[in-house]
Amino acid sequence: MLNYLTAGLSLISLASCVPAPIQGSLGFIPSAEQIAAVEAANNVTAKILAIQERLGGVGCAGQSCDIADLAGSTGRLPKVKPEGGGTSDFKCIAKYNEAGLQAALKAPSVKKQPNGVSGAMMGAGHAMGNLIPGFGPPDTGTFSGSCTKNIVIFAKGTTEVGSLGITVGPVLNAGLPHGFSVVGVPYTADLAGDYCLGLPGGMVARDMLNQAAKKCPDAKIFMSGYSQGGMISHNAVAYADEEARKRVAAVLVFGDPFQGAPIKGYNGPIITYxxxxxxxxxxxxxxxxxxxxYTGSTAMAAIRELKKLAA
Structure with missing residues (x-):
């Protein structure tokens, strides 16, 4: 299972030990010059490991496809129990994919991940309030965007504020030409959603996709997201109505926990950064x-891809 508790601690510790520009997801938008300086200082080259416009993206890494199976976005039953989960943590997942959860609980545990921490999700179910009927993050959405020729439904990353977040989303919005609109997914971008594998936010985005497909029959629709938003993008397309799913021109994801996983019922491009x-x-x-x-050369590469695929 994703070790999101570790992630929360890492975000806090990074804020005090890395140069300020890299703290974009913690409170402000870094400039291109700042990002370049941080990338150089940390030997982060924004290398794109793969861009493959085919079903299944770049291939699974670690337990990425195992957790996608558990979320139900692949349409496959899990063959292993991903690392890091506990009984209470699975209550939210069961709301959306009970069959998948039961299969995972009966399956052998995945081999311990070299960068994982077992049991890191313990207590997540309590944090989400899913032990109390009627509580939990909102999971319904409304598309209120305009019917431009090209619509990008974008899901920000965990802890980001604003409709598009403060890192990748604003860069895409600023860099795409006339004829594009970038519409943010207004989900609760907290660690609780991570514990639930992006499923609550995925349902918000699913509703937006379904409505956009009906409202804007001539538009090309793209699903995109960063970090937790990557999981949300997978889930939105997988759980969408069949007709809406057919309207998705491409899925573009950044820092995707579901890297390499196919999307149930979707045969279009999955572009992974x-x-x-x-x-x-x-x-x-x-x-x-x-x-x-992901706000520098990687986001620029995504903008170029979107332009190529545009209506």
Whole structure:
């Protein structure tokens, strides 16, 4: 299972030990010059490990596909129990994928991940309030965007504020030309959603996708997200209505915990951006400098891809 408790601690510790520019997800938007300086200082080259416009993306890494199976976004039953979960942690997942959860609980445990911490999710279910009927993060959404030729539904990362977040989302919004609109997914971007594998936010984005497909029949629709938003993008497409799923022109994800996982019922491009050294892409949410550095050359590469795929 994703080790999101570790992630929360890492974000706090990074704030005190790395140069200020890299703290973009913790409170302000770094400039391009600042990001470049931090990348150089930390030897983070924003290397794109793969961009493959085919079903299944770049191939599984670590337990990335195992947790995607558990979320139900692949349409496959889990064959292993991912690392790091406990009974209370699974209550939220069961709300969306009971069959998958039961299969995982009966399966052998995944081999311990080199960058993981067993049991890191303990107590997550309590944090989400899922032991109390009627509580838990909101999981319904509304699409209120305009019917531009190209619509990007974007899900920000954990702890980011604003509709688009403060890292990747604003860069895409500023860099895309006329004819594009970038619409943020207004989900609760906290660690509780990570514990639930992006499923609550995924349902918000799913509703937005379904509604956008009906409201804007001539538009090209793209799903995109960073970090937890990557899981949300997978889940949104997988759980969407069939007709809405067919309308998705591409899925673009950054620092994706579900890296390499196919999306149930979707045969379009899955474009994955993963910085060298970003362990989140292996399904282990150990957040370091590489995971916080997607606003430079990587985001620019995504903008170029979107332009190529545009209507």
């Amino acid at each position: 993963c910085n060298e050294g970003d362990y989140v892409c292996t399904g282990n949410f150990v957040v370091g400098a590489a995971h916080l550095s």
